[in-house]
Amino acid sequence: MNIFRKTIHGIKGLLSGMRLTFHYFSRPGLVITQQYPENRETLELPPRSRGRIELVKDPQTGHFLCTACGLCLKACPNNSIALEKTRDPATKKMRLVKYEYRFDRCTLCGFCVDACRFEALRMGAHFENAVYDRNELTQDLAGDSPPGAAPGPAAGQSQPPAPPATGDQPAAPEPPKGPP
């Protein structure tokens, strides 16, 4: 009897598989392939796609949410992020001057986004990254914030772990996820 039960079980499994593939086959609307160069204007990337990173602006104030804490910099396994910051003389808070992002070193691993505690960083949707000179891949992401004083420091220069500027945050930052 066991053999019959197993046979019926097996046939059921095969049929349910065939039903699934026919479901996809009979509904061309479910196709997820993008006809990329043709639909460049209307291209919609999946929400979790990873392009180069972007700084997020506060929709109300129009300022960057970044507090220049440097967690992303520490999380980065490739040293592709460098920060330059000043202390605001009025509020005594850290302020971002320059966010240097070296896309030529970035592997789009997303550790910086995971490490950010203020949701000030996200993986962007921009993926057409070809340039003629690799120097163009080094960019200041905080470009439209008030200009900083000096040219950016060499990437890889270590930063002291700046505590988060907001007082209600715990003092010790969580250790960022290490590279695997």
Place this chain on the structure above:
Amino acid sequence: MGNWIYHPDKFVAALTEWLQQVLGNPLAVELAKMAIGAAALAGFVSVLAMALIYVERKVAGHMQQRLGPMRVGPHGILQTVADSLKLLAKEEITPADADQFIYNLAPLVCFVASFVSLSFIPFAPRIQAVNFNVGLLFLLGVSAVGVLGVLAAGWSSNNKWSLLGAMRAGAQILSYELSATLALLSVVLFAGSVDFAQIVESQRAGWWIWRAPVVGLVAFVIYTISSTAECNRTPFDIVEGESELTAGFHTEYSAMKFAMFFLSEFVNIFIVCAVSATVFLGGWMPFHVGGFAGLNRCFDLLPPWAWFFGKVSALVFVVMWFRWTFPRLRVDQLMHFEWKYLMPLALTNLAAGAVLVTAGLYLFR
């Protein structure tokens, strides 16, 4: 012209008459008819293989939420044409240590086997390249020659993966040939003939898949399974098993020699589906229900060859559906399934069929 659509044999008769007028000599007429028939079949085979490859890729794509080929021509319909041109232009490589003669012969053996098999299939009433009174038997024999080509290819390539693939092919095709033949035999018992034309003619009252109670259906299922295995299609594609054997027996082949294997593979799919349609589903015979003359006349509006190709296309689609759904079997599971379950079942089915035929217990006699 309309007459020719419904009665393609009248076209053949007209052609013969014209040839007689032009050539006069009966021997020359026969030779010309053979040449035309062979050329027509060759053209049909190449177009068929290209169309099947395109359809396969489209079906595969849509079953996996992809689109398949889209670039060459509208919806990629010229993709296989481009691929064939590419294959024609590529270099024919023969490995240094290969057995040159057998290596070059093997793709031809495969191709000729499937090409010859195709000539026995009746596409419409009296449209059959070779009208042979033991057509089914001969087709089974000739199609088994194809495995010789596969074995020769694997052996002569001098490559362990090719050889392993060829050995698997030999074991698998020979095993499943048994069940396929037994399944066909049980219908041959009912039809009382191994001539394809007469097998189709015997289904005028109804198709054997349901006219032979249960036995027909079981035989059809067995034949579908074992013919899938004979074509080396997933879930029985351990012969090619990309993840295990690179590409199996045709690993070392390139350009047109590779294309020949591909061609014969797709023509084989068509052949097994055509045999299945002819033997179980009435071939070119339209679907008729006894007593409903009006309905039957409606079904007759489709010409017989359209019925034939419709049935074959449906079966080909099912085979493709299998391929893009099922996982591959292991070698031992494959042998287990054939020798312990499928073949005993086919034998039992044949015995039951024999009893039913002797007792006259089948429908619409």
